[in-house]
Amino acid sequence: MNPIAVIGTGQTKHSKARLDVSQPELIREAASAALQDADIGPDDIDAVVISNMEMFEGRAFPELWAGEGAYAFGKPCVKVATGGTSGTSACIAGFHQAASGEFDTVLVVGFEKHSEGHTQTGMALVDPFWDRAVASGALGNFALSISQYMAERGVTEEHAAQVAVKARRNAANNPNAHLQMPDLTVDDVLASRMLAEPLHLLDMCPQSDGAAAIVVASEETARRRGSQAAWVRAATTRHDQPYLGDLDRRLVTMRALRDAAQAAYTRAGITDPLREFDIAEIYEPASYAELAWYEALGFCKEGEAGRLITEGVTAMDGELPVNPSGGVLSTNPVGASGVIRVAEASAQLLGRAGAHQVAGAATALATGYGVYAWSDVIVMRTEKP
Amino acid sequence: MNRQQSTDGVSVLGGAETAIALPDPRSIAEMALNVVERALEDAELRWSDIDAVVTASVDLFDGLTASSIAVTEVVGAVMKPETRIAADGLAAAIQAVHQIAAGAYDTVLVVAHGKASMAHHWNLTSWAMDPIFLQPLGVDFLTVAGLQADLIAGSDSSIIRRWAELAAHRKRTARGGIGESFTIDEVLESPVIAAPIRVGMCAPLGDGACAVVLGAGGGETTGGRAVIAGTGHDLDSHHPGDRDLTEWAGLRRACLRAYDMAGITDPAVAFAVAEPSCLFPHEEALFIDAAGVGEQTVLSPDGGLFAGTAPAISGLGRLLRATKAVKGNSGHRALAHGTWGPAGQGQAVAVVEAR
Missing domain, CATH: 3.40.47.10 (Thiolase/Chalcone synthase)
Incomplete structure (x- = not known):
């Protein structure tokens, strides 16, 4: 892919219910913040990509109504929706548009307003013949996969609870985060209500209202920015079998994420991800998922994810801070969650992450994940290609 | 660039x-x-x-x-x-x-x-309308199309018959379509579904x-190479009251982008064939005006969408037809068109050229 960079990011305050704004107004908050961050105006935007999972709000084509919130009037604008990966897919669509030579500057905005719909109803609208009755929704899918993962890799409930604590404590330093729980303990997580064995309430992500945006610039425009550009060095996607029975031991193998990561690392010249990445924003909808991602992303060998979290390797002061923002476990407006990963990774490279900034971050990883193990992997650097 | x-x-x-x-x-x-x-x-x-x-x-x-x-x-x-x-x-x-x-x-x-x-397609489209000001009124893509047709018709009493003639002609031309074949009088006697649009006027x-x-690159096959020389798309205002429904301004902007890319300066003489995505006859005039195609351009040689179409596929099907036109020696250049949303809010075009 031709070189492109992220030159600005913006997010709303994410919360359980943003009753103070409509969907277009929510989008406008993030879009205007991203433009301000990039120091450009609406007229500088050539094209807009929207990300949203419309069935969660029970709607169709939400960008038709809400697109003007993203300054899309009179501009090329499409909506990308690929489930949990919608946000990262939309970012990659924006990357491709900016790298195509047709557009100089592309605005990508992801949003979800779960409070206006019924998320579990949306999650249940899977294949009506086979999966709808037995495997719809995130909880059942995760509970099955996680049980297999725990059995094979020696991960414990305590390991997972440590991930949940890390996320919510990191979120306390992120003013935009939904769940900010600076005093959360492992015991609190283990004592929280059991949703589906072995998943406790605090092992799972919340449903949030929120929006996030990034401004993507062509090489020519980004180069004029000097150091104020986060360069995209690789962006890869792998989708996988959707049927539960067709992909045995989904969380154990995570072949889509492994393959996407390997392809991205090869393209970006990453050979030792734990040491070479300065920060990672990975899409972990459940505490156990983050542990599985450590292995699939090559941060450690198989079976060592528990050691990584226990030894603090992925804590803010560890070798590779994972999800300084608090991650999906703290904030999850689904259509925006992938955009948030890219926005956070970009903000870290631009030195604009505020209280959760990792000092001197120069190489960053962002990932997207969907229930069917669909995976996006994005590698970014401050260094120009 | x-x-x-x-x-x-x-x-x-x-x-x-x-x-x-x-x-x-x-x-x-x-x-x-x-x-x-x-x-x-x-x-x-x-x-x-x-x-x-x-x-x-x-x-x-x-x-x-x-x-x-x-x-x-x-x-x-x-x-x-x-x-x-x-x-x-x-x-x-x-x-x-x-x-x-x-x-x-x-x-x-x-x-x-x-x-x-x-499902009832038009009813579903109401869920794409502004849920605060429009959806509660029962507005959907069909009712907005009716509003648009009514605005265009104005006081021109002859235009309804011309639309009926066009719909009947396109349906006769359509090969292998699912729509019933109507005579002009049958179109005019068919039930009104969104005044002044009648059932017989609609692409099925x-x-x-x-x-x-x-x-x-590549693409060298028996029929030669068909290259996408230009593309453009656009999102117009959502609210029917916020734009002039008697034109497709979004399509005009999309076409300007595509023509700029393809190096087309005079669309009136540029295209041998155009494949618009028109569900109703009044949209064809909007297309001609916004795309700027001239009399030498053959529109919808196979009847266009009046042969029948399905949600989300129309524009891609038009791209396929435009490609076949330039590879089948119908001419050097063809224009494919797709649209979505109420009254053409979303617009896309692709210029296809024989090489």
Whole structure:
């Protein structure tokens, strides 16, 4: 892919219910913040990509109504929706548009307003013949996969609870985060209500209202920015079998994420991800998922994810801070969650992450994940290609 | 940047579409598999030659969340890059053009699918209207089309008959379509469904799928090479009161972008064939005006959408027809058009040239 960079990011305050704004107004908050961050105006935007999972709000084509919130009037604008990966897919669509030579500057905005719909109803609208009755929704899918993962890799409930604590404590330093729980303990997580064995309430992500945006610039425009550009060095996607029975031991193998990561690392010249990445924003909808991602992303060998979290390797002061923002476990407006990963990774490279900034971050990883193990992997650097 | 170079070399390598049926008894996946296999055969490619897939579908129309999940396997996207544009299939094709022009992939499969038979299509479209000011009034894409037609008709008492003539002509021209054939008088006597639009004036909606393979360079087949020389898309205002419904300003902007890219300075003489996505006869005049095509351009030689169409596939099907036109020596250049949303709020065009 031709070189492109992220030159600005913006997010709303994410919360359980943003009753103070409509969907277009929510989008406008993030879009205007991203433009301000990039120091450009609406007229500088050539094209807009929207990300949203419309069935969660029970709607169709939400960008038709809400697109003007993203300054899309009179501009090329499409909506990308690929489930949990919608946000990262939309970012990659924006990357491709900016790298195509047709557009100089592309605005990508992801949003979800779960409070206006019924998320579990949306999650249940899977294949009506086979999966709808037995495997719809995130909880059942995760509970099955996680049980297999725990059995094979020696991960414990305590390991997972440590991930949940890390996320919510990191979120306390992120003013935009939904769940900010600076005093959360492992015991609190283990004592929280059991949703589906072995998943406790605090092992799972919340449903949030929120929006996030990034401004993507062509090489020519980004180069004029000097150091104020986060360069995209690789962006890869792998989708996988959707049927539960067709992909045995989904969380154990995570072949889509492994393959996407390997392809991205090869393209970006990453050979030792734990040491070479300065920060990672990975899409972990459940505490156990983050542990599985450590292995699939090559941060450690198989079976060592528990050691990584226990030894603090992925804590803010560890070798590779994972999800300084608090991650999906703290904030999850689904259509925006992938955009948030890219926005956070970009903000870290631009030195604009505020209280959760990792000092001197120069190489960053962002990932997207969907229930069917669909995976996006994005590698970014401050260094120009 | 040089917009004329940005998509240079993106070819239409092959494609296929199902005959529109109401209903098509096959599942979404079966319909998609059918067109993908035939598109690969048409392009003389194997599954392994495809680098990435872009699909087009609309969740609410399919009754599925992330409805691309329903076709992941049959479009060959397992362990491959796939993305989905939730709009008309031509917008998905334009995203594929961007992927290729970006240097991300060489060969991209574009698949659109939709089934109007599974629900009352127009009722579903009300869920795409502003839920605060418009949806509570019962407004949907059909009622906005009626408003648009009424504004255009104004006090011109003869225009309704001309629309009836056009609809009857297009339906007679359509080959293998699902719509009933109407005489002009029958069109004028058919029930009003959104005044002044009558049932006989509408392009019939059914179930269908369409697949097109795009590639960097190449594309030399028996019929020569068909290159996508320019693309453009646009999103107009949502509220009917916020724009002039008597024109398709969004299409005009989309065409300007595509013509700029293709180096077209006078669209009136540029196209041998145009394949508009018009569901109602009043839209054809809006298309001609916004695209600026002239009298020498043959519109919808196969009857266009009046042969029948399905949600999300129209524009991709038009791209396929435009490609066949330039490869079949109907002329050097053709224009494909897709639209989505109320009264053409979303617009997309692609300029296809024989090389």
